[in-house]
Amino acid sequence: MILLKLTWYSLWNRRASLLLTVLSIAISVALLLGVEYIRKEARHSFMNTLSGTDLVVGARSGPIQLLLYSVFRIGNATNNISWDSYQHFARHRLVDWTVPLSLGDSHRGYRVLGTNNDYFRHYRHGDRQALALAAGKEFTGIYDAVLGAEVARKLGYQVGDAIVVAHGAGATSFTEHGNKPFTVAGILKPTGTPVDRTVHVPLEGIEAIHVDWKAGAPVPGFEVSAERAARMDLQPVAITAFLVGLKTRSAAFRLQREINDYPREALLATVPGIALAELWRAIGQFEVILRIITVFVLIAGLLGMLTTLLSTLNERRREMAILRAVGAHPRQVFLLFVLEALILAVLGTLLGAVLVMLGVQLAQPWVAAEYGLHLRSWLPQAGDGLLLLLVAGLAVIFSIIPGMIAYRRSLQDGLTVRI
Amino acid sequence: MNVIELRELRFRWPGQARAVLAIPQLTLQAGEHVFLRGPSGSGKTTLLNLLAGILKPQQGELHLLGQPAHRLRAAARDRLRADHMGVIFQQFNLLPYLSLLDNVLLPCHFSARRRQQAGNVQASARHLLAHLQLEPALLQRSVTELSVGQQQRVAVARALIGRPELVIADEPTSALDADSRDRFLELLFHEADAQHSTILFVSHDARIARHFPRVLELNEVNQA
Numbered sequence: 201m202i203l204l205k206l207t208w209y210s211l212w213n214r215r216a217s218l219l220l221t222v223l224s225i226a227i228s229v230a231l232l233l234g235v236e237y238i239r240k241e242a243r244h245s246f247m248n249t250l251s252g253t254d255l256v257v258g259a260r261s262g263p264i265q266l267l268l269y270s271v272f273r274i275g276n277a278t279n280n281i282s283w284d285s286y287q288h289f290a291r292h293r294l295v296d297w298t299v300p301l302s303l304g305d306s307h308r309g310y311r312v313l314g315t316n317n318d319y320f321r322h323y324r325h326g327d328r329q330a331l332a333l334a335a336g337k338e339f340t341g342i343y344d345a346v347l348g349a350e351v352a353r354k355l356g357y358q359v360g361d362a363i364v365v366a367h368g369a370g371a372t373s374f375t376e377h378g379n380k381p382f383t384v385a386g387i388l389k390p391t392g393t394p395v396d397r398t399v400h401v402p403l404e405g406i407e408a409i410h411v412d413w414k415a416g417a418p419v420p421g422f423e424v425s426a427e428r429a430a431r432m433d434l435q436p437v438a439i440t441a442f443l444v445g446l447k448t449r450s451a452a453f454r455l456q457r458e459i460n461d462y463p464r465e466a467l468l469a470t471v472p473g474i475a476l477a478e479l480w481r482a483i484g485q486f487e488v489i490l491r492i493i494t495v496f497v498l499i500a501g502l503l504g505m506l507t508t509l510l511s512t513l514n515e516r517r518r519e520m521a522i523l524r525a526v527g528a529h530p531r532q533v534f535l536l537f538v539l540e541a542l543i544l545a546v547l548g549t550l551l552g553a554v555l556v557m558l559g560v561q562l563a564q565p566w567v568a569a570e571y572g573l574h575l576r577s578w579l580p581q582a583g584d585g586l587l588l589l590l591v592a593g594l595a596v597i598f599s600i601i602p603g604m605i606a607y608r609r610s611l612q613d614g615l616t617v618r619i
Numbered sequence: 620m621n622v623i624e625l626r627e628l629r630f631r632w633p634g635q636a637r638a639v640l641a642i643p644q645l646t647l648q649a650g651e652h653v654f655l656r657g658p659s660g661s662g663k664t665t666l667l668n669l670l671a672g673i674l675k676p677q678q679g680e681l682h683l684l685g686q687p688a689h690r691l692r693a694a695a696r697d698r699l700r701a702d703h704m705g706v707i708f709q710q711f712n713l714l715p716y717l718s719l720l721d722n723v724l725l726p727c728h729f730s731a732r733r734r735q736q737a738g739n740v741q742a743s744a745r746h747l748l749a750h751l752q753l754e755p756a757l758l759q760r761s762v763t764e765l766s767v768g769q770q771q772r773v774a775v776a777r778a779l780i781g782r783p784e785l786v787i788a789d790e791p792t793s794a795l796d797a798d799s800r801d802r803f804l805e806l807l808f809h810e811a812d813a814q815h816s817t818i819l820f821v822s823h824d825a826r827i828a829r830h831f832p833r834v835l836e837l838n839e840v841n842q843a
């Protein structure tokens with residue numbers, strides 16, 4: 201007890217120089233906790249890129265590839281699926297709703313997605329959050345476009361602007377559907393998902409801009425005006441993929457098997473959560489490296505503390521002689537250093553936790569406005585208690601060095617006050 | 620009872636060829652005030668370290684308050700010191716980060732016996748400080764703001780709290796002028812007598828000898 205009091209007063213007496221030590225421990229702990237937090241948030245937001253959808257269905261390929269092009273809008277589908285197959289499953293008795301997705305075109309590097317207004321009704325991200333419009337409205341005509349937040353922000357579009365869709369997915373596509381421009385009808389709020397980087401148009405719009413095309417190129421001398429095209433039958437022959445919501449979630453695996461075994465077309469149905477987890481495992485290797493780096497930062501912070509402890513050894517020689525004189529055992533002198541390191545480490549860890557908490561609190565509104573990501577507040581968890589133990593343990597191990605030096609010196613010096 | 624009893628004691632620092640101390644016989648009785656004079660480097664501090672139980676003699680017997688300190692383990696010798704001895708250094712006696720009162724109370728934290736004997740420790744400390752002419756107003760000050768003479772008197776209070784049987788002082792007056800030195804000795808004697816503590820006072824300064832009823836020359840006691 202007296203040792204704790206002595207340590208505390210002694211530390212307080214040297215607070216100015218020790219503040220830096222505590223701060224350096226705090227920063228390394230904050231870094232460790234912050235990285236852990238970002239890792240969890242990244243995973244959380246990644247796993248919830250698509251929520252509320254029970255199955256994603258496309259032409260037969262791999263589940264990850266299907267997820268990449270249908271949800272992340274990366275790469276291309278190898279095959280389309282027929283409208284008939286889509287209709288078959290859209291009317292299936294287990295199915296509550298479906299959202300068709302038709303990909304293939306782009307606008308200045310952003311993917312154009314053909315769909316219908318059900319998309320805005322059923323697409324969910326994060327904790328089951330629906331899409332919301334920041335401005336304008338959903339599709340009302342076939343040449344309406346609804347822009348993702350990033351598309352509108354980066355390209356400076358507002359409701360009412362005209363945009364021209366290019367054929368293919370390249371950023372510099374030369375073949376444009378110039379004769380049938382779309383009008384920006386609405387702009388979505390940011391979601392922090394690939395939706396932000398998508399131009400949404402009605403399926404009929406996709407059909408309309410392709411009526412005078414064949415095999416990926418305009419048919420020479422055969423041009424259909426936008427008005428005429430709108431009056432034609434624009435039911436698509438094929439789509440790229442579709443999202444399925446079930447009446448009861450437990451039916452997912454049953455319907456999945458049925459789709460995968462569909463005799464008339466080679467289809468693939470995947471449960472998005474499972475495919476997302478698989479994809480995360482593939483790209484999540486960076487986590488390990490981040491962790492290793494932060495552990496080294498922590499060790500560097502504690503080495504700073506060791507340096508401070510060692511540098512105070514000489515000026516504290518007199519202190520040790522006094523304590524020995526009033527009856528302290530060298531073991532107690534040793535303990536003083538361990539206690540000191542322990543207090544510094546605990547203070548540093550607590551301060552580090554406060555830094556992370558404040559940091560997240562400050563970042564929350566900004567990240568929400570800028571990226572549409574709803575960061576969860578940082579709260580200490582059981583795993584963080586383990587971190588506290590790790591820091592304290594390392595601090596104690598490091599303090600053994602100055603503690604032993606002080607121990608040996610106080611044995612030698614005894615009552616001889618050396619300065 | 621003999622507070623200190625040495626017989627055929629020899630001590631040699633590790634790595635040195637000859638012994639610093641070789642004392643055939645030395646005895647201090649309870650309540651005595653003994654002045655031990657010796658030139659610089661003669662082994663005064665070494666002897667006090669032995670008496671305090673920090674060093675252990677290589678040969679001979681060292682009895683402290685009837686206990687054979689030469690046979691005790693380090694922890695037991697530390698206990699003996701905490702329970703029965705007060706120590707005053709030449710200077711820098713106080714921990715700068717503790718209050719004046721906490722400095723005085725320090726031995727009570729390391730020894731239950733001294734805590735018990737002090738009774739109400741706070742009152743006991745204030746009482747001692749008052750007797751040592753440290754006015755209560757000083758209690759609020761940081762110990763680093765005290766004069767050297769005041770610091771040394773606080774050290775006396777710390778050495779005497781809890782009525783230890785033996786007070787050992789290693790040149791506590793060497794940083795004081797003649798007036799404050801005499802006053803220091805007067806107060807030390809008075810308080811030590813009040814609680815029947817034995818004093819062993821070492822110094823190289825022969826002028827202090829006249830205050831003491833018993834004076835020893837280390838060079839005569841020590842045959843090394």
Ligand SMILES: Nc1ncnc2c1ncn2[C@@H]1O[C@H](COP(=O)(O)OP(=O)(O)OP(=O)(O)O)[C@@H](O)[C@H]1O
Pocket residue numbers: 612613632633639657658659660661662663664665666823
């Ligand atoms: N820790 C030590 N290790 C080795 N030798 C030591 C140690 N401390 C003291 N000595 C040696 O022991 C001898 C006596 O030293 P000591 O400090 O006891 O003298 P002293 O009488 O107290 O001198 P002073 O009046 O200057 O304080 C000296 O020769 C010194 O060099």
Ligand SMILES: [Mg+2]
Pocket residue numbers: 663664665789
């Ligand atoms: Mg000396």
